[in-house]
Amino acid sequence: MARRITIIGGGFGGLTAAISAAEEGAEVTLHEAHRRLGGRARTAQGPYRTNEGPHAFYRRGPHWAWLRRRGLVGPLARIPVGDLLRMRYRLDGRLRALxxxxxxxxxxxxxxxxxxxxxxxxxxxxxxxxxxxxxxxxxxxxxxxxxxxxxxxxxxxxxxxxxxLPPEAVYPVGGWQSVIDRMSARALELGVRIETGSRLEALPPTNNPIIVATSLDAARRLLDDDRLTGESGRTLLLDLAVRSRRGDAFVVSDLDGTGWVERFTAQDRSLAPAGEQLVQAQLPLAPGESKESGLARAEQLLDLGFRGWRERTVWRRTAVAAGRTGAVDRPGTTWRDRPSVDRGDGVYLVGDQVAAPGVLSEVSFGSALEAVSLALVRGRVRQFSR
Structure with missing residues (x-):
């Protein structure tokens, strides 16, 4: 009899787990609360193809090779050399080239x-x-x-x-949604049953393994487990579409404070209509700092790197992402001190705040592979013990 695995959450981690388990012959059902797969990797459908904050792959990460072997990365957007030379840094209140x-x-x-x-x-x-x-x-x-x-x-x-150097960051053409779409197609080819619009308020009754691939907050509620806590960032996200102008910076990095502004259409023109540029910024917020304060800091960086941006703006969106930006480790702790993947009783946790190594999405990827490995071992043990 084929092993059965239930996955809750259809983001990058959940889809990684679904593909990995199905490749090993498991019967997989994936539940996603939203109508679209992807979680924070979803890309807006347009005309401005934004992600939830700046997104890029680090090509030396373990997920990079895994995706490439399966043909799931797709075409990559290349940053023109001229734009690479337009990386800028604010230091001592001035914009610098280095x-x-x-x-x-x-x-x-x-x-x-x-x-x-x-x-x-x-x-x-x-x-x-x-x-x-x-x-x-x-x-x-x-x-x-x-x-x-x-x-x-x-x-x-x-x-x-x-x-x-050279930069590790690479960008799939069309945003991360293009990768998610290829991953979901691969999962379906492998026989994964994907149920969107399927929000679960409790774990389904089953003796088979369950992989919970949600945010840590959602997992805490779903598992009714107050131990599922962890520190994360709180960040202002600002998306702008501005009319194109020669001379705009590619990146402005704030070395006097914390913040990053990037012109994503420098490498991928498909992210905005012709004649417009998509600029995305993330400004980490200190405890108690207001959204307005973060916006003011973002606008200072835009003033430095994007002359006349206010008059050129044709679309704007702001949001605050809280507790959704991956784990951070205080002195004396490592990734091993975060909530464990194996929660006992055949339940496994996947996400970017759990006990797996890596940077940003690599944590979700690593925890997904570990969860599948543990779930399949448990399934074999149960099968042999019958």
Whole structure:
């Protein structure tokens, strides 16, 4: 008899789990509460093809090779060399073409300790000014208001990945939705039963394994488990469509504070109508900081890198993402200290705030593969014990 697995959640982690389990011969049913699959990887249908905040793949991550082997990445958008040269950094209130050289030196280190703050350790290595600029730069890969307060090992890994040369970040043409669409098609080819608009308020009654691939908040409610907590970032998201103008920056990174603005149509013109550019920003918010404060900081970065952007704006959207930007690790903790994948009684947890290594979506990917492996082992044990 084929093994049966139920998956709750049709985002990147849930689809990874569904494909992996089906490839091993399991009968898989996937429940997604929304009408569209993808979770935070969903891309708006247009005319402005936005994601929920800036999205990119880090091509040295484990999910990259897995997706490529299955033909799920698809065509990639290439950043023109001219735009790569238009990366800008705010430092000491001015826009600069290059970050402090010490950031590159910090990015290549491999000895950052788990038990110290990044700011404390990096200040000893490169000086406090460079350490603070490096910490602020890493906000793009942590969505945290002060990465300098986090574990040095945690923050330095993200600095290494985000500041590496050549850049690790790559962009699927059409946004992440194109990858999600290919993943869902692959799941269907493998016989996965996908039920959209299927919101579950409790775990289904079954003796077969269940994989919960939702946000940690949703999993806590679904499993009625108060232990499912974890620290994450709170971030202002700003999407703009502006009329095109030569000379706009490709990226503006705030090294005086924390924030990142990126012109996504630099690499993928399909994301906005002809003659317009799609700009997306994320500004991590400190505890108690208002949305208005974050917007004011975002507009300062836009003023520096996108001259006349207010008069050129044809569409605008803002939101605040709370607790949905991946786990962060404080000094003395690692990914192993987050909620475990195996919750007992045949229930497994998948997501970007659980106990799996990696950066951003890599955590969801790693936890998905581990959950499937554990679920299939449990299924075999139950089958042999009958």
């Amino acid at each position: 970050p402090p050289l010490g950031i590159s030196r910090l990015a290549t280190r491999r000895d950052a300790p788990v038990g110290r703050t990044f700011l404390g350790w990096a200040s000893e290595v490169a000086g406090e000014r460079t350490a603070r600029a490096a910490a602020n730069f890493v906000a793009v890969a942590t969505f945290h208001h002060d990465p300098g307060l986090l574990s040095a090992a945690f923050t330095q890994e993200r600095l290494r990945r985000a500041a590496g």
